[in-house]
Amino acid sequence: MKILFVASELFPYVKTGGLGDVMAALPRAIRALGADVRMLVPAYPALRAAVEIQGVAATFADLMGGGPARILRAEAPGLPLYLLDQPAFFDRPGGPYDHPDDLARRFAALAWAGAHLGRVGDGGGWRPEVLHGHDWPAGLVPAYVAFGEGPRPATVMTIHNIAFQGRFPASLLSDLGLPRHTLTPEGVEFHGDIGFLKAGLKLADRISTVSPTYAREIQQAGGHGLEGLLAHRHQDLWGILNGVDREVWNPAKDPNLVSRYDLRHPARRAPNRLDFQKRMGLQEDPGAPLFSAVSRLDPLKGLDLVLDNVDHLVALGAQLAVLGTGDVHAEGAFRQAAQRHPGRVAVFIGYDEALAHRAFAAADVVLVPSRQEPCGLTQLYAQAYGALPLVRRTGGLADTVVGVSPGTLADGTATGFQFEAANGWALGEAINRALALFHDPATWRQVQRRGMAADFGWEGPARAYLDLYATIPSKGN
Ligand code: ADP
Ligand code: GLC
Numbered sequence: 001m002k003i004l005f006v007a008s009e010l011f012p013y014v015k016t017g018g019l020g021d022v023m024a025a026l027p028r029a030i031r032a033l034g035a036d037v038r039m040l041v042p043a044y045p046a047l048r049a050a051v052e053i054q055g056v057a058a059t060f061a062d063l064m065g066g067g068p069a070r071i072l073r074a075e076a077p078g079l080p081l082y083l084l085d086q087p088a089f090f091d092r093p094g095g096p097y098d099h100p101d102d103l104a105r106r107f108a109a110l111a112w113a114g115a116h117l118g119r120v121g122d123g124g125g126w127r128p129e130v131l132h133g134h135d136w137p138a139g140l141v142p143a144y145v146a147f148g149e150g151p152r153p154a155t156v157m158t159i160h161n162i163a164f165q166g167r168f169p170a171s172l173l174s175d176l177g178l179p180r181h182t183l184t185p186e187g188v189e190f191h192g193d194i195g196f197l198k199a200g201l202k203l204a205d206r207i208s209t210v211s212p213t214y215a216r217e218i219q220q221a222g223g224h225g226l227e228g229l230l231a232h233r234h235q236d237l238w239g240i241l242n243g244v245d246r247e248v249w250n251p252a253k254d255p256n257l258v259s260r261y262d263l264r265h266p267a268r269r270a271p272n273r274l275d276f277q278k279r280m281g282l283q284e285d286p287g288a289p290l291f292s293a294v295s296r297l298d299p300l301k302g303l304d305l306v307l308d309n310v311d312h313l314v315a316l317g318a319q320l321a322v323l324g325t326g327d328v329h330a331e332g333a334f335r336q337a338a339q340r341h342p343g344r345v346a347v348f349i350g351y352d353e354a355l356a357h358r359a360f361a362a363a364d365v366v367l368v369p370s371r372q373e374p375c376g377l378t379q380l381y382a383q384a385y386g387a388l389p390l391v392r393r394t395g396g397l398a399d400t401v402v403g404v405s406p407g408t409l410a411d412g413t414a415t416g417f418q419f420e421a422a423n424g425w426a427l428g429e430a431i432n433r434a435l436a437l438f439h440d441p442a443t444w445r446q447v448q449r450r451g452m453a454a455d456f457g458w459e460g461p462a463r464a465y466l467d468l469y470a471t472i473p474s475k476g477n
Contacts, residue, residue: 001035001036001129001130001466001469002035002036002038002126002127002128002129002130003027003030003035003036003037003038003128003129003130003131003132003469004037004038004039004040004082004114004117004118004128004130004131004132005023005026005027005037005038005039005040005132005133005134006039006040006110006111006114006131006132006133006134006138006141007019007023007039007040007041007133007134007135007137007138008041008042008096008097008107008110008134008135008137008138009023009041009096010023010024010039010041010047010076011023011024011248012024012353013044013046013047013050013076014041014044014046014047014096015353016095016096016097016296016351017296018160018242018375018376018377019134019135019160019161021245021248021377022134022160022210022242022377023039023041023134024079024245024248025243025245025248025458026242026243026458026461026462026465027039027079028078028079028458029243029458029459029461029462030462030465030466031078031079032459032462033459033462033463033466035466036126037079038079038080038081038082038126038128039079039080039081039082040071040081040082040083040084040110040113040114040117041081041082041083041084041110042083042084042086042089042090042096042106042110043072043083043084043085043086043090043091044090044091044096045091045092045093047074047081047083048083048085048091050076051074051075051076051081051083052074052075053072053073053074053083054072054073054074054075055072055073055124056070056071056072056073056123057070057071057072057073057082057117057122057123057124058070058071058113058116058117058120058122058123059071063086063109063112063113064089064105064106064108064109064112064175064176064177065102065105065175066086066088066089066102066105066106066109067086067087067088068086069084069085069086069089069109069113070084070085070086071083071084071085071113071116071117071122072085073122073124082113082117082122084109084110084113086106086109089102089105089106089109090106096137103166103168104166104168104172104175104176104194104196105172105175105176107136107137107138107139107140107166107196108140108175108176108177108196110137110138111133111137111138111139111140111141111143111144111196112140112144112177114131114133114138114141114144115131115141115144115145115148117131118131118141118145118151118152118153118155119145119148119149119150119151119152119153120150127153128153129153129154130153130154130155130156130469130472131145131153131154131155131156132155132156132157132158133155133156133157133158133200133204134157134158134160135158135159135160135161135164135197136164136165136166136196136197136200137166137196138157138200139157139165139166139195139196139197139198139199139200139201140176140178140188140196140199140200141155141157141200141204142155142157142199142200142202142203142204142205143178143182143187143188143199143200143203144177145203146203147178147179147182147187151475152475153475154205154206154469154472154475155200155203155204155205155206156204156205156206156207156208156468156469156472157197157200157201157204157206157207157208158207158208158209158210159197159201159207159208159209159210159218159374160209160210160374160375161374162197162209162218162222162223162224162226162374163224163300163372164197165190165195165196165197165198165224165225165226166195166196166197167190167191167193167194167195167196167198168193168194168196169193169194170183170189170192170193170194172194173188173194176194178194186202187199187202187203188202190225191225197226198226198229201226201229201230201233202229205236205472206236206237206238206468206469206471206472207230207233207236207237207238208237208238208239208240208465208468209237209238209239209240209374210239210240210241210242210374210375210396211239211240211241211242211374211375211395211396211398211399211400212239212241212399213239213394213395213396213398213399214239214372214373214374214375214395214396215237215238215239216239217372217394217395218230219231219234219237222372222395238464238468240461240464240465240468241375241396241399241400241456241461242375242377242380242396242456242461243380243456243457243458243459243460243461244377244380244381244384244456244457244458245458246384246457249357249360249380249381249384249385250384251269251361251384251385251386254357254361256353256354256357256358256361257272257357257358257361258271258272258275259271259272259275261361261386262452263449263452263453266386266445266448266449269361269386270286272358272361272362273286273290273361273362274286275358275362276290276321276358276359276361276362277290277319277362279355279358280321280346280348281342281343281346282319282321282343282344282346283319283343283344285319288317288318288319289317289318289319289364289365289434289435289438290318290319290320290321290362290363290364290365291313291318291319291320291321291363291364291365291366291367291390291431292320292321292322292323292359292360292362292363292365292366292367292387293306293321293322293323293324293366293367293368293378294323294324294356294359294360294366294378294381295322295323295324295368295378296324296325296326297324297325297326297327297330297331297334298326298327299327299371300370300371300372300373301369301370301371301373302369302370302371302392302422303322303324303330303334303369304330304333304424305369305422305423305424305426305427306320306322306367306369306427307330307333307334307337307424308423308424308425308427308428309424309427309428309431310337310340310341310345312428312431313345313431314341314344314345316431316432316435318344318431318435319344319345319346320337320341320344320345320346321345321346321347321348321359321362321363322334322345322346322347322348323347323348323350323352323355323356323359324347324348324349325349325350325351331347331349334347334349335347335349360378360381360382360384360385360387361385361386361387362387363382363387364387364388364438365387365388365389365390365417365431365434365438366378366379366381366382366387366388366389366390367390367427368382368389368390368391368392368397369390369391369392369419369422369427370391370392370394370395370397371392371394371422372394372395373391373392373394373395373396373397374395374396375395375396375399375400376391376395376396376397376400379391379397379400379401379416380400380456382416382451383400383401383415383416383451383452383454383456384451384452384454384456385452386448386451386452387448388415388416388417388434388437388444388447388448388451389401389415389416389417389451390416390417390418390419390427390430390431390434391416391417391418391419392418392419392420392422392427393418393419393420397418398418400456401415401416401417401418402414402415402416403416403417403418404416404417404433404437404447409443409446409447412446412450413450414446414447414450415447415450415451415454416447416451417430417433417434417437418430
């Protein structure tokens with residue numbers, strides 16, 4: 001089976017969050033099962049510089065007013081790529097979602113290029129049977145397929161985060177190459193605007209999201225306005241959990257760590273804590289319970305609940321290290337907290353991949369207090385690295401962490417801590433539970449071992465995606 005992923009991020013070249021990680025691991029995992037998955041991404045400078053260009057799959061005099069464009073054939077290790085090379089849109093500094101003036105047009109160009117590969121092929125005899133778009137930047141792929149000429153490959157949309165929908169003024173319709181008749185609830189229209197994600201969810205043959213619980217939540221109160229559409233399409237909507245790429249996230253061979261370790265050598269974990277404490281400017285205290293969070297600072301991530309608990313943590317003798325960037329108020333509040341508690345609270349405002357690895361290898365507890373979390377990866381990385389995740393019971397967090405309770409300790413299934421209400425008090429109460437267990441080292445190690453042994457591999461999810469593709473009736477083209 002031939003499948004083309006269309007996406008805006010790809011680790012290690014371009015990543016703003018979990019989407020980048022998943023786009024690096026999932027297509028390779030599906031390829032390992034024998035399907036021919038390839039991926040279309042913008043030709044960002046970092047990607048251009050790193051991969052070998054092998055040829056030209058298509059050329060366009062203009063796409064969406066961004067001038068001349070080409071689709072280049074390229075290869076990342078173990079993953080054939082198509083790069084949308086359109087310098088006016090993609091060959092410039094900044095993150096993938098910067099430059100708001102042409103945000104709609106440039107991701108429309110990406111979707112158009114994807115639909116072109118699906119309809120016409122790459123000029124070298126390769127044409128995908130399934131076009132699989134990820135998040136709103138690929139939302140118009142099913143629209144260009146549905147409203148265009150020629151063969152219609154099957155289409156799948158995956159929701160990594162329904163809070164980001166790509167909503168733009170209806171006045172852009174013709175700039176995006178969409179005919180007037182598409183501006184209806186059956187097409188791309190969403191509350192008078194053009195909705196990229198909405199269009200994808202309406203028009204794709206199948207929809208998936210990244211955990212079973214989130215698949216339910218987005219049909220109810222958590223759908224950010226799309227709950228009705230998704231409830232209507234519930235038979236086409238699958239929840240498939242993300243996995244962990246053990247090539248990248250593996251304490252036994254992680255080059256970012258001063259000391260590598262595994263289940264059989266847990267004592268080798270300790271030097272990583274001292275190294276991290278030193279790097280972060282925390283007291284090099286081997287006994288203090290170390291809480292950490294590695295997160296975008298976005299209201300949905302619930303880091304304000306952590307801010308509510310800074311003094312509580314310090315009063316209980318714990319340390320806190322936060323790596324994050326995003327909301328400027330949250331950044332300022334964490335900086336102030338660190339100034340208030342030098343040596344006990346530390347923040348790194350910014351994005352640092354290596355430091356994130358070190359945080360997971362150092363922390364005792366990784367906090368993930370999200371209000372909503374489609375899947376979440378940091379609670380999985382925490383488990384793989386022997387830190388206990390403390391999560392709010394929502395979305396993928398509910399599906400991947402088994403909360404400590406008398407029952408789960410007795411049957412050995414506990415892997416972390418959960419709390420329910422999205423407020424600082426509830427988090428504080430869960431912190432108390434975590435600290436109580438911390439002072440019972442034998443039981444702590446039992447929970448830690450269970451997490452480190454958990455199988456969050458990509459093979460199972462990859463099979464589930466193949467099963468999902470197999471449910472789409474063949475269109476005979
Ligand atoms: P989301 O995609 O919503 O941001 P995930 O938990 O799925 O949440 O993925 C977050 C990814 O981004 C993880 O790989 C995490 O390690 C990484 N990350 C988040 N913030 C930072 C940061 N400040 N520095 C380095 N990595 C970060
Ligand atoms: C999104 C979600 C996150 C998920 C990631 C990868 O960014 O916010 O929960 O893990 O996508 O699917």
